[in-house]
Amino acid sequence: MARCIGQNQIEIVPYECPTIKPITCANGKDPVLVYDYYHCCQQYECDCECEGWGDPHYITFDGKYYSYQGNCTYYLMKEIRPTHNLEILIENVHCDPTEDVSCPRALIVNYGAQSIKLINFNLGGRPDLKAFKNEDEDNLRLPYFKDGVKVVSTGVNLVLEILRLNVVVKFGRTGFSINLPYEYFGGNTQGHCGTCSNNQDDDCRLRNGTVVENCGVMADDWLLEKDKGKTGCLPKRTPPQKTCKHNPDSVCELLKDSSGVFAACHSQISPDNFYTGCVFDGCYVHNRAVECTSLETYAAACAEIGICIDWRNHTKICASNCPLGKIYRSCGPADQPSCEDNPNDPVVNYTTEGCFCPEGQKLFSKESNICVKTCGCLDPTGTSREFNETFEYNCQTCVCNESTKTVTCKPKTCPPTALPRCMGPGYVLVNKTDPSDQCCNVHVCQCQSHACPDINMNCDVGFMPNISVPEGKCCPERTCEPKRVCVLNSVEYPPGSSVPGQKCENCFCSSNSSSGGLMEIKCEKQQCEKTCRKGFEYKKTNSDDCCGTCVQTQCVFVVNGTETLLKGETWSPPENKCESKTCVKNGETFTVTNKHIICPAFQESNCKNDTIQTAANGCCKICVEKEKACRLVNRTTPINHNGCQTELNMPSCEGSCDTFTKYSEAAAAMEHSCSCCKERRASNRTVTLACEDGTHVQFTYVHVEECGCGHTECTTPAALHVRRKRRFTLQ
Template sequence: MTCNFLFSLKYQQNETFWLCNCTLAICIENNTIEIIPYECPEPEPITCTNGKKPVLQWDEFYCCQRFVCDCVCEGWGDPHYITFDGLFYSFQGNCTYVLMEEMLPRHHFKIYIDNVNCDPTEDVSCPRSIIVSYHSTVITLKNHNLIGAAQLEALIDGVSLRLPFTRHGVKVMNSGINMVLEIAHLQVVVTFGVTGFSVNLPWQHFGNNTQGHCGTCSNNQADDCMLPGGQLVENCAVMADYWPAKDLYQPECHVPPGIPTNSPLPEPTQKPCKPDSSVCDLLKDSIFAACHPFVSPDNFYTGCVYDSCHVSNPAVECTSLQTYAAACAQFGVCIYWRNHTELCASDCPADKVYKPCGPAEQPTCDDNPDESRMNFTTEGCFCPDGMKLFNKDSGICVDKCGCIDPEGVPREFNERFEYKCQDCVCLESTKTVNCKPKVCSKPPVEICTGPGFVYVNQTDPSDPCCSNLACRCESSTCPPTNMNCPIGFVPVVSVPEGKCCPEHTCGNISLPRSILSRLSTLSTCGMVSLPKSILSRLSTCGMVSLPRSILSRLSTCASHSCVPLLLQGYEYQEPDYSSDDCCGKCVQTHCVLQINGTKQLLKHGDTWSAPGDKCQQYSCVKNGDSYLTQSSNIHCPPFQQANCQPGSIQTAANGCCRICVEKDKACKVGSMKSFINHKSCQSVEEVEMPYCEGSCNTFTKYSAMAASLDHSCACCQESRSSNRTVDLRCLNGDVVPYTYLHVEECSCRHSDCNRAIRVPARRTRSNTLV
């Protein structure tokens, strides 16, 4: 007997089935359906083997709830793993492995981990990157500095992403210490930083359907060490070797031959280790006491002690503490532990504050209150309390939302300010800054007449953005002065008050002894036609007791006595006593530049700029016997700070313009393909040969401290490389292996400016999904 119901579905007699709204039915007979009242049982409490708190989940009919254990996998150090089910193990493989994949591809979701050797003195590896594949989107979370301050980057197809980033339901953010990837539709959260990683998956979508380094997520540690194909082994460190990422091209990764046995592994030889570590001891100290009831520190302490013995850089010990603190944060226990150790102290920018439990998606002025946000906390650098980010891209904290001016300074709505001689306002309607050229007032132009006076365009002292015409004295434009005087008179040269050019009159040659004495003490120009020693003698003894030769000379030059013309930039030139020249003369030796009430002397060929204005240059040129001052302005090329590599902005050698290394011209890895030839052998196919190319900061400028030119050179060259081996086919038919250098990363490195550096082409390991 059967019942036909619900779109011709057939049910056997006494068979029960669900209707809508949590209603249970039973097939009696002959299409007779009996409705059975159904009450959900009380959810039974369970214990999660990974130590996490159980969560309630609806059944497949969304009728009743039960407790389940979500999947949380963690890894840190060199590296240590805690599987989805809480099993701890360490694994030192140097390859790209399957961290987690679905047994049955329901959501087309995979995670890979790329481990590389991170200590030159030990055979240990560290996670360099996490690769997340979701449908057609593949995002790599990479740390360029394995030991020390994190240098984090997210990439798609080798192209760096500007964070925060959102595409096809995948969102990536950066807290300064960790990167956080979220797939909201699946409730997936992946974090990655210098300390390691964590993978948070809901049981609803991934329970009993995972495999790889993170285990099976079944709330049963017994099946965590599973090989591809389903076979279980006793040691997860053995299991991990059998999970290389087969859909990534990595020819140097070692895959163990055959299936391992469950025979016990030999104990590794341990080198002598220090008995304890003050940093590791913090895990069991009172600092973390509030977390001990929720998360046991034992596995993290074991990993920390292992790292302190096997990694030369002590900073790796901090990874165990940070990973433990992140596990505590999932239970709502936020611990400020970094201020208890100098080794692990946080290094946040001046405008940010460190928080162990900050929002992974930080609030901004652009937030839409109706838009869903990531409900996940992470450690990082955040805006101080009461402030938020101006927008997702700026990284600037503001207490009031408004605009960001071209210098990156926050401005309130309707605030008016001046920027580069423009009048600007922050418009609330567009949340942008609108600038217009500043309108300068036109003061009356002073009358400029008389020899030597010229109009010059000068900056207004009360407003540096405006200029006006001013009358200035330029002695170089003065007409020649007639210095002839009748016999018995001498020319007297002076610049009358209010005049620019010198004028002369003829004075009586009979000078009192007091004037002669004054003339003898003057140090630069002029004097009479006698040496200073004779003038001094005259000032004290008069015209007596002088040698006959001097008396003869006095009588010859009596009518040619000279008076001084004391001007800066001139030097007195003694007369040629062997000729008929009785007077010396003042010879110009410098240009005299008057700036802001002060005088500056320049020699021929010198260039000078005022300390506060390096873009205005003054130079001294010699024209015949005259020295002339010339003024010029340096016109800087357009400068866009947004196009610069971070940290590359500097002032050019001229002291005026700003320059930088542009992003598209920065030092980076380039790639080409070519055949490798060695002797009479050649590679069968073209080999990808990465190389380094791009610009670095290089300059030469004068150093006042060293009193010489200071050279700074940086060369774009490989910062990390490795040996690669390729088979070459020879003319005689032999196939021989050939090892060559292969570039993996490039960076700007300081070098000798007098020596050219050649960078060989090298090949990098590819992590491109195929």
């Protein structure tokens, strides 16, 4: 290195290269050795490749896989800091009429002042690939080379190369790949393809620089500005969800077969993402050929590292379909050799799959797409002709001129012919090419349908007209052929259908032909079904009827999973005599009615000892009550409080208790003992009262729960007390 140290003095210092350190590429590719800025030292870098295929699936520059179904135009790659004036857009469209999925229809590469659109006009089928420049209506003539941009076609793919930047863009049936060198674009890309930073964590970068986890959110954000608000350009953040049945015969299984056609590439490039995308496509796109794009994209990735796989002959739906005169190769030169090659023209040094000329042949011209062994002329049919070769074309004698490399022709003269007479309907005299000399015409009698008479198309019921031309005749004739139907009273019946018959007969149209050519009607005596389900009996109520019916005679109900019959009696479950079922006949129908016995209020404390027993109904309890004893009595009592009221069942205490008066010698006086019937146990309860104005209020009352005799003071009128005192005193 030279360094200026002042006063016009230069110091030469050694420039030591750092140790070359191995690196691992996040996208799984092999790192490449590149020179540094001074082209002195080398270091490893990871070039960036973005791939997209199917409906559609993406692998970003750094190898992150995701799916996105937007059907508008989006930025695949856009520079964060404008440096090389390059951006690439993708145009997605719906590729299946029954599913909400999309496929890439076109790529738009904007570089400098050029805008080149690579488009496929036949999604899911044999590719119809064309290139357009700056929105021109006329497609580019390929190969195209201008201002450092070259575009060539292999029949299966279009390849665009920006020579100065070593950028290669491939676009095929429903997929694409973009190769960018890290030295020019490292850390300076954004869009659907990610950041080209050898780090998957920052691939989902929004326009404002924010990194999100969901690449679907990122993909929505890179919608082309002019498509915002466009019908159908709605967020597609969540891929459609659908349960797919695994198809073991799918071509997707070729990707995972450890001993199959792709096995040689498994150790270098994992097929997992391509397999996931392939299964997704098979689920959501009815055209099974879309699955081929996953295999095609994986094979292309393997070819880039030198592993060429001839996989298409292992499938039926992924055939190459090369045109006549060309052969399929999994790895061939993107820029195919031709008779017009100029050694000074730049060459696209990339391989791709496609349709190529057989060994020992090359293209007549870049535009002709015709393979020739030797260079000469092309006749008007596109057939290769050697210099000075003479041939006949379009009734002309032609020659390939070596000096001009063009074909010159002279017309051919024909002899006169006689006119024949035409016999029979439909034959007319026409001028036709002479079979013995294709360059001359002769007059012949020819059959022409417009000269034939009209045909009556009417046939009897059960027959259909058949129009055919007898051998040796010109005009068609009608015959009436029987249909595969039965006919009864001018009505057609297809085989297997019911046909009206005699009483108590079942008739149907069979598959056997009758003597008249129609299907035979067969009848059988009607078989009566006499087996009835439980609770029903087979009865024939009318002698004129062919069959009887099942008539209900008993009620049927289920007890513990078992059907039980009931008629003219009452049934109760053993564990609950308060419930009962009775069979009731209503017209011709037997119905089970349920009965529930509600017992009167029963207070055990009101019973005499050992008198409690079950009533005759087996449900309620009864006893011999104590006579006039203090007991609990239930009564319906109205409650009225401030105009709000209700009725409730309020217990109370009623009955007599022991009360007596007797003379006591110890006290020398009458001894009184009084007791009253009152509550022994009670509790406060709250009820809701309805008011006249429609409102409700809460009211608390004392609810008696148990009654008994309680001691109380005896009171005696004063006069009686004096009188008794006097009497006792007198005594």
